[in-house]
Amino acid sequence: MGNLELFLPEAMVLLGALVAFVASVVGLSGRTTWIISLVMAVLATVVTFVYLGAQGEPFFPGIYRVDAFSQILKVGVVVGLLLTLMMVGNTSSIRERSRPDIPILLFVASFGMMMLVSATEMLTLYVALELSAYGLYILAALHRLQRAGSEAAAKYILYGAASSGVTLYGISLIFGATGTTYLGAIAQTPSSPLLIAGILLALSGILFKLAVFPFHAWAPDTYQGAPHEAVTFIATASKVAAVGVLARLMFLAVPEHDTLVTTLLVLCVASMVIGNLSAIAQDDLKRLLAYSTVAHAGYILIGLVAFTSLGAASAIYYVLVYVPIVFCAFLVVCALGADGSNPTKASLAGLYQRSPLLAITLLVGMFGLAGIPPTAGFTGKWFIFTAALDSGMFWLVLVGAINATVSLYYYLRVIKEAYLTPPGELGAIRLTPMMAIAAWLAMAMVLVTGFYPRPVWELAESAARALVGG
């Protein structure tokens, strides 16, 4: 048995789930549950930060590793959790009856995600993968508008289950090719087509989580139909975990890289292109963001296919800053879609008058997604491209940069609606204090990191070192 203390961050989150569960069972109101959960989330965040430098193995050797890499991504997950929870307070798109359950689901899913980034054994990994998904499946189904919500959830879960089935099958092939389930040991065995095929199949579930082509198609439908808060969480914390596990798999478990890199390269380019092109045509904001997520998964893959420590660091950096950036965008979605409906571009009209704070949040979010300085999105893009060039992928950078330009078009269109169109009949929007705090917090993260990327970057670097070194 290892040092169980290292499990404290996860344990805090699990405790949060339990507390929230108890609170909902004893029949506390949704609001009280929310406040308690928020406190727990803050605690969990603090603990996670405290354990940022932790290192070691809390359980049996080889199955669960706590290192700089896992801890940093856990921070990403809990920050996503915290931000989402802050917004859940005046939640609207989730049906009344289910509101007390939301924190539980969020906590459980976060717990799964945190485990996911630490798992170094395939069964653990698979269990964590499933665990992190179940909460999201249910969350997705809780939409106040049940017709859309159920469709979104059904697609989500069926797609997810199918791809997890493929993943499992892939794991079984890996097991067959190597006779082991420890990631570290897999890399030691000689490469064989069976192993590579197994790894490819095993990646399915993860690529599904990350919404990479060809596993991206659920994203727009689910984003569109699921409750805003659920989508926010899916788009933030879940991405961090997915990148974490993908990086872990690639760097730890793969004996031969060329094939995998080539494959991922194809998927990376396809994701960027399809994501960005499809996003152009969208009117529904959530759907637009879903496609943009697909494209961003492509950008992150650029960093990963560079397959260097630098590349891993840039991918980690990108996904970390991606959390507050995309949160900014979803915060606006939540605030605008207070009645549960999906905000479209038209409902952004005159946002600059109806709520200057929301407008600027949207601006920061969109510029962040587009990678415009001084947001952190710019530095993220810069690092990723540098990493790719460092690995000699000049043309990939070019394709990535072209995509960034295409994406700018639809981001600017969103900004245009918010800043140009007169408000017409639409009234002012009042934000709850917690929402406002969340907005300021996220913006501060985006801008401060944008101007001064050093702390986050150094964390990402140490994470990459831990990843590549071990």
Add this chain to the structure above:
Amino acid sequence: MTLHAWMVFALTLFCIGLYGVIARRNLIAILIGIELMLNAASINVLAINYFVSPEPAVGQIIVLFIIGLAAAEAAIALSIILGVYRQRASIDVTLLEELRG
């Protein structure tokens, strides 16, 4: 039966499951297809464990986990399918095309 045969069998099962997922219109049938895929993986693991792995317990543990997870997944999926049925009085997957574009 050899390992090879078992793996071919598992592959066949997997493909049948996949076919079910892709081709059946009934949501429950799709779910069953997914279960088949999981089972194919289980069979693989067991066979490999039997023929290859030095540790006999590993495969069995994995399969136990798979069964548990599959059950949980099925439960959630069924509840969601129930939600679909409430809204549309049908569990035909082709009706789930309102979110698109």
Add this chain to the structure above:
Amino acid sequence: MPGFPILTATILCPLIALLVTLLIPGRHEKAIKIANTLCALASVILAITIWAQYDRSVGGFQMMEDMAWLPSFDIRYTVGVDGAGVVLGLLTAIVFFTGVLSMWTLKTRVKEYFAFKAALVFGVFGVFFALDIFAFFFFYEIAVLPMYPLIAIWGSTRKEYSAMKLTLFLMAGSVLLFPGLIALYVQAGGETWNILELAQSPQYTRTFQIFCYPFIYIGFGVLAGMFPFHGWSPTGHVAAPTAVSMLHAGVLMKLGAFGILRIGMTCLPLGAAYWAPTFATLATAGIIYGAFVAMRQTDFKYVIGFSSVSHMGIVLLGLNIYAGGGDVAQTGLDGAIFQMFAHGIMTALFFSAVGFIYDQTHDRDIRHFGGLVSQVPIAGSMFILAAMCGMGVPGFASFWAELLVFIAAVQTYPVLGILAIVGLIFTAAYTLRVLGKAMFGPRNKNWEHLVDVGVWALLPRAILVGVLLLFGFFPNLILDMIRSTVWGP
């Protein structure tokens, strides 16, 4: 004040303006304007101080500041100025200041306007002073993006289309810059982003330079209005509000040319020399093409927009002469930078004159005007002065700039040089066409009610005219400064 970080202070002026603007509630419009004016004034004073403090006898980069920004990625905040930086910094400050003054009458969404504009100027200052590729590009993009809201909100005439076109066009330039700039870092071994250190890198083989240079040249060239990638510029000019046009043509287009010089030609001299004939040809094509297109335009701002294409062609021609090397390289560079400065001020004057008229008439079709110079003598005279400057009449700053470039061009690329000089005829032709149609000729009775420039509105314009004449009569003021530009790597 030794040790006072004057460059950083200058860069911060607009940032302070931005923050103050954000803090002041939107209804206190006057306070916002005053705050911005003060910050702009401060930047002018600082820019003049930089000018005065710069030791020309030593030359090279001075007032360097160096701070770690992201050490593990070798990114540093390094700023420093050479002659070109000093000159263009002053240009920016002047255009910033006069731009703020000329938007004194703005009524709609004052707060946001000044916020975006301050952000833009912040980026511009940063670019002119940065010596680190990352910092350079960081500021570069900051400078470009605010154009979108500035045009799309306060502009006119298909403003949303133009704003989008402009932004996408410039970002398309960045598409080439991303791989180009990062390749510089990677190729040199991934140890530094510092332009001056990179310029020493032995890793930049000729093959690499030849491969990499076009990315940087075209990438920045888009912003410099390089033919045939100039389409955004006139469209953007037309749609932009007055002060934004002033900034846009006056300063922003210089960023592109400056980037080519500072990064492309400094780091990749062999590539630059290899491509110089090609790009010089394109630049000359731009000079003539811009003039011809301007001849057919009926919109004031379109004419000025294409004249910018034409004039920026002169800048690019000068730069390519510099890149090509030879005896007159320095002359070409002198001319190019001088032209950047002169064109910046001149176009600002142009747009401020046109903007003044447009604000009252909401019409920019030159056929709808006539005899403006008798209806609004001062505004008309401003336009005429700018037009003379554009035609390269002696006594105005751009005469010298064009003279130097042409002298160098005739020596280096005789055919191109002569074509470029012939372009002067067409420049005169389109300029006189506008003057003849709108400024002279019979008065149009529709515009008898126009009010002429008042004392306050005269101030920014008088400053611009003064600067044009000052450097027209005493070109050595600026030439000495430019000559201190680092010559080669």
Add this chain to the structure above:
Amino acid sequence: MNHELLALACVTAPLLGFAVALIGFRRRHSSAAAIVIASGLVSLVASVLLLITARPEAQAFTARWFMIEDFSIEFGVLLDGRTLIMGSVVALITLCIQVYSLYYMASDPGKGRFFAFLALFEWSMLLFVYSANLLQMFIFWELVGLASFLLIGFWYEKPSAVAAAKKAFLMTRVGDVGLFIGLILLFQTSGTLDVLGIANIFEPHGLPESIAPQRIELIAMLLFVGVIGKSAQFPLHTWLPDAMEGPTPVSALLHSATMVAAGVFLVTRFHGLFLDAPTTMTTILWIATFTALLSSTMAMVAKDMKRVLAFSSISQLGFMLMGLGAGSLFAGYFHLTTHAFFKALLFLCAGAYIHSSGTNDLIAIGRAGAARRMKITTIGLVVGGAALAGIPMFAGFFSKEHILSALHGPGQMIFKIGAFGAAFMTAYYTFRMVFLIMRPNPNSQATPDEPAYPHDDAHGPAEPLAMILPIIVLSLGALVIGFFGDKIGAILHVEHIHHPTIGEMAPAVVVALLGVVLAWIDFGRANAKQRGFVSLVPAAEKLFEKRWYIDEIYNTAIVRPVIMIAKLCYGTETRGLDKGIDSLAYSTAKVGREVARGHVGRLQLYIGVAVVVVASLVFYVGMR
């Protein structure tokens, strides 16, 4: 006297006048006029003093203006024979015209501006003439062009004036381009910008061996292109007749001592260089002779008084260039000087007539009785006309005589014949003008194009002092300047002035008198038809009236193609480049819509695609 101070005063006074008048007194017209005239007086006094006290050797007062690289650009004043004479002439004539304008422009709302521009004009011309430096020369060459643009288009609300100004600027700009390139080449070849230095390279010894003859030919040719534009030689002459859209004093200035004189002066300045370029000299001769003949034909039929004078200017400039082209600096320079006087005089007279009759039409002026009312003006007209026609003892006679006798080299016979032809026509059209005004005949066949609108301020004097004084001064000038040939030659350091003998003079005198007589027969005698002998050949008359259709040819051959190219570029821009980029963007968006539409919402399709992709990837991996 301190020459340096004098020179400084001479060249800065007009600038000060310009600046003060334009900025401070634009609306206080009389003050502006006073300031400008005072400054003109200062210049005149200074330049005359300089001329009188001139040292035999050239003097240059320069100050470093700035450095380009290690090259110092000097700004300064060069005092030698060529600049001193011309400077005094410029100052004198400008002052006369300024005084004249006091009355002529008295009631114009833009009087202040007018005087300011006159000062600018004078300043530019003086510094051009005095300039010690190629660059300075070019700058003021351009400024002379700018000032004339401003003055030709002075009545800017008149579309024709604006068009004329534009035409003048553009056509001279065409020449300027040649000049500019020529100057750059000259600088490259000689390595110096110093005018004296350049002169020293070429003047005393002929072409140095280090310089290729072809290069000098090229430079000379390019410089001459500039001269063609500025001095309105064929084929860039068409702007000058239109340029009389400006106020008449402007025409007087433009045609005599400034603008057009600048071109000829440039040739005299670099005459040494031109002498080293024989091919160019021959070209100059050809063009000058042709121009002189061409414009004389036009002058014979023009009815507009100013236009007649304008054509005569072109032809006289041709004469000057003929002299210079024949190799005689003195002949060309002398004619430049005398021409300045009598042409200014003629224009001022024309202005006086026009001012009082309200028309430019010769016939109308004559029939309005202007000659009787304005006696002194008419005397001035006769004096000026006689000088122009080359009647013995008048200024033009002497200088023209020198030009004709300079044309004696081998192969120059044809030019000489041309010159005689032009001289004949000059005498003819000059006296046609004089007779049409002095001997109006209401019953003749001549028809005015434009009726007279006599000035309604009849109570004012017909010939106010401000108008008369300059006319008198210039008349005296036109009478006496011809006798100063030797003096001018001495100042120019021309060693051998060839004094034509009576026998040599005779043909020219005969030709001139023939012209006068023919003019008398056609226009002067009682019952003259006043149609001229050209009307016997209607086709020729029409051709001359239409100015040989050169404007039309330019319109078709140059202006239209340029507009076509502009249209083409415009089309390329709007329909090609712009639309291309737009359609790239739009088609991207369109592809985007299609791709998005591909996401049909069917779960099983999504999964199926994923399966296919993954299967093919696995297959690909397995194949490796």
